[in-house]
Structures are given as C-alpha cells and as structure tokens.
Amino acid sequence: MKRTRTSGLVAALAAGGLLLAGCGGGGGGGTDTVTEGMLALPAVDDANGLVVDGEQVADAALLEAARGDTLVWFTGSGSESAELTADRFTAETGVRVEVTRMPSAKLNERVLSEAGAGRLSAGVVTITDPLLAEGLAEQDVFVPYTEMPTHDTLTGTENVTWAGGAYYTSYYSAYAFAYNDRAVEGGDVPASWNDLLDPRWKGRMGVVNAGAGGTVQGLAAFQEDVIGPDYWAGLAAQQPRIFDTTSVQLEALARGEIEIATAGFNSTYGAERSGAPIKLVVPEEGVSGTFNMQGLTSTGQDSPAAKLFMNWTWSTSGQQFAAAQGFIGARTDIEQVPTGDYRLPKADDPSFVVYTPEQAETDGADTVRRWNQTFGFNG
Structure with a gap:
C-alpha cells in the first residue's frame, strides 16, 4: 500500500515523546491493531461472497475478481484517516489498496488533468467539497453506480444520493x-x-x-x-x-x-x-x-476492487468505522457508534x-x- 507522509502534528508528537507506540504510518498488522483498538473487527464470512456482520457486501464473483485487483483510491480526507480506512478495508475484504491523499482542490486538479489526458488511474475518488464533486459528475469523471446492496437505503436517505447515483455522501x-x-x-x-x-x-x-x-x-x-x-x-x-x-x-x-x-x-x-x-x-x-462525497470513476467502472470499496463504504461496517474515527455516518438507519469516549x-x-x-x-x-x-x- 502506498503511504502518505507523516503529518507535522504526528512528527511533533513523536519528537516530544507523545506518540503512542503502534499508532500511525506503520504497515500491515501494526495499523490493523490500531483499527481494532478503535472498533472491534466484525465477523466476516467469505464462503459465498462477502458477508460482514450478517450483511451482504459482495457476491462471490465480485469478491473473487476484487481480490485479483487493486483499489486505486484518491481521497481528500486527512492522511491518517485515509490510511486507517484503507487498512480496515483490506482487513475485512482481503483487497489491496493504493491510496493517494491530497487537499481536495489539488486532488480535483489532478483528477481532471489525468481524465483529460485519458490516463485517470483512480477507481474511486473521495472529495470534501460538494461543488467539486458536482463538477466531476458534470465532466463524466464520476459515473452512475447503483449496484451497492445498500442502494435503496441510500436513495431513501436525505442528502446522500446525488446526480442520479453518480456520487454519494460517504459521511460527514x-x-x-x-x-x-x-x-x-x-x-x-x-x-x-x-x-x-x-x-x-x-x-x-x-x-x-x-x-x-x-x-x-x-x-x-x-x-x-x-x-x-x-x-x-x-x-x-x-x-x-x-x-x-x-x-x-x-x-x-x-x-x-x-x-x-x-x-x-x-x-x-x-x-x-x-x-x-x-x-x-x-x-x-x-x-x-460538512459533506464528504465519493464516487466511482470512469476508470473504476472496470475495476472490481473499486466497486467493492463502494459497496463496503456504505455497509454497516464501513459506516461504523467512519464513525469510530470521528465522522458522522451518512446512513441514518444504523447506530452511530461512539468515537472513543465521545458520542x-x-x-x-x-x-x-x-x-x-x-x-x-x-x-x-x-x-x-x-x-x-x-x-x-x-x-
């Protein structure tokens, strides 16, 4: 997995002896341990597709294809959140992730530049500016994706489905x-x-x-x-x-x-x-x-890993892990789990x-x- 650079705050804490062991940019099990400390891993059944805590996330064909693929994810979320989310997704699905994180305005410029040159690498883009998300849909970078098992729930929830399913509110x-x-x-x-x-x-x-x-x-x-x-x-x-x-x-x-x-x-x-x-x-x-918007891209429509990530984002597990990090889930039909000691x-x-x-x-x-x-x- 590609890793983002350590933030100035984390570097300052480390220099001052305040950084807890096991937190932050380590790979593999170290970061997985951090995600488990934030929210216990759910029960995962992949005998016939992917079922997480009793909820169907993918059928067998999509799961098998996704595990032979790599998710390329561009996000405007904070670097720590991006790494934690990517590691949690891998822990629950077994799918590899390459994550690129940058501020939303710069992210938008890069996505439009790559798309204009016919070289868009990202299968999924998460962006924190809803007006930029609207522009990506208008430029056909975001393409309609309505195959999530939770799609009917999302369309019935206020402020979640946009541009006919070209992008969605992932969390707030x-x-x-x-x-x-x-x-x-x-x-x-x-x-x-x-x-x-x-x-x-x-x-x-x-x-x-x-x-x-x-x-x-x-x-x-x-x-x-x-x-x-x-x-x-x-x-x-x-x-x-x-x-x-x-x-x-x-x-x-x-x-x-x-x-x-x-x-x-x-x-x-x-x-x-x-x-x-x-x-x-x-x-x-x-x-x-404020909104965090996410959409499947024109490149992602040919990526099983990207489709699985879309499905997982709005699963109960994906929404609750976002809440455990300090976001507010877009789905209102499930519990908003605590963020540590905060609710x-x-x-x-x-x-x-x-x-x-x-x-x-x-x-x-x-x-x-x-x-x-x-x-x-x-x-």
Missing part, C-alpha cells in the same frame, strides 16, 4: 471545539459554544479563518445561524489567534501555545489518540457538519447542522467576507 465531517487538558481542568472545562465567550479565554484561544475551507466556512455559518447573529463579534472580542490551517492550529494546541480551539472532530480525535494532551467537547447546542449525533439529529452545497454556492463568499471583517482578518 463534524466541527466542535477542544482544549489542552494540561492547561484546562475541572470546572474550567467549557461545555457549550457560549462558554467560549468567557473572558478567561481572551488571548488564549485559536480559530481557523473562515476562508480556509468548507468545514470552517460551515462552522462560521453554524455559529451565526444557530448560536446567534452576535456570536462572531463576541468571539472576535476574545482576540483569538487566527490560523490558516487546522494542522498548525492543532500543533499549537498540543504544545500549549493556545488552550482552547475550534476543531474538526476527526483530525483532533486522531491527535488525541496519538497522545496529544487534547480533549474534545460535543457542545450542548450542537455541532456543524456524536446521528446525521438526522436536530443537533447536527449540515452546511449544504446550496449554502456554499449562494452564501459562501459573503460569509467569508463578513467573517474577515468581524475578526479584522486580512488573509
């Missing part, structure tokens, strides 16, 4: 906040979004600017629409340190340069699990969410507020402009 990213548990303890630990406005956090907080990406743009919209129209002004009065990327923000939180920060759940939970002195909070008012809401819970593609298209630029003005940010 959730955004909340976190704190350094060496610096913040006991009664000082915040429980709600409004607790972040306590004067004690003035100059001790970190946020990522709203123009840095869809997740933080969605968070800004959530804060304004759900917490209140004056929330930005109250947060700006705290004089937070403003970051351009979540990875640098997490490094600062782990080192204690800031004590509290708005935070993407999956990446922050990964840092906590790797030994960083960070704890997450699921605020009582709710969490914001995130299901996708259809009123406390989970998703930033829709329509909001991003019609309001996104104005949201960023007004946020920058409120926070005095010129980046």
